[in-house]
Amino acid sequence: MTESSITGLLESDCKTRLRLSVNGTERTVEVEPRRTLADALRDDCGLTGTHLGCEHGVCGACTVLIDGNPVRSCLMFAVQAADVDIRTVEGMASPDGTLNPLQESFMRHHGLQCGFCTPGFLLLSEAVLAARPDIDDAELREALSSNLCRCTGYQGIIDAVRAVRDAV
Amino acid sequence: MKPAQFSYIAPETVEEVLAALAEHGDEAKVLAGGQSLVPMMNFRLARPSVIVDIGRLAADESLDGISVDEGTLRIGARVRHRQLEHFPANGLGPADGPLGSLLRGLARWVGHLPIRVRGTFGGSIAHADPAAEWCIMAQTLGAEMVVRSSTRPMRIVAAEDFFETVFTTSLEPEELLTEVRLPVLGPDWRVGFCEFARRAGDFAVVAALTALRIEDGSIVEARVGAGGVAGTPVRLRAAEAALVGAIPTPAVFHEAGLAATGEVDPSGDIHGSAGYRRDLTGVMVRRALGAESIPTPV
Numbered sequence: 001m002t003e004s005s006i007t008g009l010l011e012s013d014c015k016t017r018l019r020l021s022v023n024g025t026e027r028t029v030e031v032e033p034r035r036t037l038a039d040a041l042r043d044d045c046g047l048t049g050t051h052l053g054c055e056h057g058v059c060g061a062c063t064v065l066i067d068g069n070p071v072r073s074c075l076m077f078a079v080q081a082a083d084v085d086i087r088t089v090e091g092m093a094s095p096d097g098t099l100n101p102l103q104e105s106f107m108r109h110h111g112l113q114c115g116f117c118t119p120g121f122l123l124l125s126e127a128v129l130a131a132r133p134d135i136d137d138a139e140l141r142e143a144l145s146s147n148l149c150r151c152t153g154y155q156g157i158i159d160a161v162r163a164v165r166d167a168v
Numbered sequence: 169m170k171p172a173q174f175s176y177i178a179p180e181t182v183e184e185v186l187a188a189l190a191e192h193g194d195e196a197k198v199l200a201g202g203q204s205l206v207p208m209m210n211f212r213l214a215r216p217s218v219i220v221d222i223g224r225l226a227a228d229e230s231l232d233g234i235s236v237d238e239g240t241l242r243i244g245a246r247v248r249h250r251q252l253e254h255f256p257a258n259g260l261g262p263a264d265g266p267l268g269s270l271l272r273g274l275a276r277w278v279g280h281l282p283i284r285v286r287g288t289f290g291g292s293i294a295h296a297d298p299a300a301e302w303c304i305m306a307q308t309l310g311a312e313m314v315v316r317s318s319t320r321p322m323r324i325v326a327a328e329d330f331f332e333t334v335f336t337t338s339l340e341p342e343e344l345l346t347e348v349r350l351p352v353l354g355p356d357w358r359v360g361f362c363e364f365a366r367r368a369g370d371f372a373v374v375a376a377l378t379a380l381r382i383e384d385g386s387i388v389e390a391r392v393g394a395g396g397v398a399g400t401p402v403r404l405r406a407a408e409a410a411l412v413g414a415i416p417t418p419a420v421f422h423e424a425g426l427a428a429t430g431e432v433d434p435s436g437d438i439h440g441s442a443g444y445r446r447d448l449t450g451v452m453v454r455r456a457l458g459a460e461s462i463p464t465p466v
Contacts, residue, residue, distance in 0.1 A: 146280035
């Protein structure tokens with residue numbers, strides 16, 4: 001086992017100790033190189049809000065923010081995430097449980113039904129609005145087409161994100 | 169699905185990357201943005217036993233830069249799609265022109281936002297999907313790939329010699345693609361693009377890219393290329409021949425489209441029969457030729 005070091009060859013069956021910064025908290029995990037970031041978050045950090053759907057980068061359920069950008073956590077290995085700022089859905093609500101405006105808006109506008117895709121959509125939406133607070137409707141639709149939802153028909157999700165955009 | 173086991177190395181210098189590739193040969197795969205390689209590993213279609221991650225290399229002008237040098241645009245292999253999408257208008261100075269518009273416009277057609285955040289230009293070229301926008305551009309405009317290894321001198325490979333078949337290039341296992349060079353297009357060039365995909369962000373069923381140089385109202389040079397119709401992106405020489413010497417009109421673009429339909433020999437799959445793709449090629453070429461600017465995906 002190496003000490004929080006990603007130098008040299010990490011053997012396939014050896015676990016490396018990594019420090020991950022998740023929602024502002026440092027967490028130490030011990031993972032094989034093949035451990036995806038999504039699995040490290042879920043199984044090693046116990047943060048099961050990040051969902052895994054397709055596991056090949058298509059559905060977007062596992063979207064997290066890496067240094068503020070939306071990223072498929074199933075397409076990144078944990079060993080690649082040792083020195084970045086990771087944000088997951090668990091970091092969205094306030095510590096006292098008050099929901100983030102996007103979470104509120106998804107509830108109000110039927111932006112979810114079963115909820116499986118919701119964490120990914122929330123983080124994607126947060127990144128999109130942070131980068132482009134005045135994003136127009138067409139570009140918002142294009143951005144939200146990054147992720148898949150099988151319940152809502154998408155219109156509720158679009159309405160929810162648009163409401164937060166327009167409230168700013 | 170989870171990837172099979174692999175050993176991992178993330179060197180800090182290009183020399184160490186090349187040494188690792190030379191040591192591990194075809195057991196190794198280079199990991200850049202991972203947006204094509206990791207899905208294949210998760211499906212276990214790819215099972216490299218060593219991953220050489222170039223993500224920890226110190227910033228390097230050759231790998232990370234976008235610059236113009238005497239009529240040649242150089243794009244570092246590690247430049248992300250997102251950087252090209254947001255490359256400032258006139259970011260190349262006087263050389264920006266049609267090529268700058270093409271780069272910014274095409275970038276938006278690459279996958280979805282989260283894919284563009286991570287995926288790299290060089291990764292897309294080295295992955296060699298025959299329907300990938302950057303591969304179509306490289307083939308159509310006659311790009312040159314700069315390739316390094318620790319075992320022989322740097323070599324420069326023309327696009328037509330680089331793309332061999334689906335997901336297969338002439339890169340040797342010990343080689344690293346470091347840079348792609350494209351000819352700058354002057355203000356007398358006019359570029360166009362048209363893509364048909366089943367859903368936003370999908371790979372193209374068929375896409376066409378066109379570049380015309382127009383002098384005194386006539387087409388004096390034409391480059392027409394398409395993706396999704398063969399194992400590699402293809403130059404459409406018959407369509408080009410139908411354009412050179414002509415005055416650019418809808419009728420001439422229609423003729424060029426017919427020529428394109430006649431010269432491709434696609435195979436069919438679940439997304440479209442061979443005949444459908446052949447017809448679609450002509451339509452994509454005709455629309456790309458008629459485009460006033462690079463269209464947006466939605």
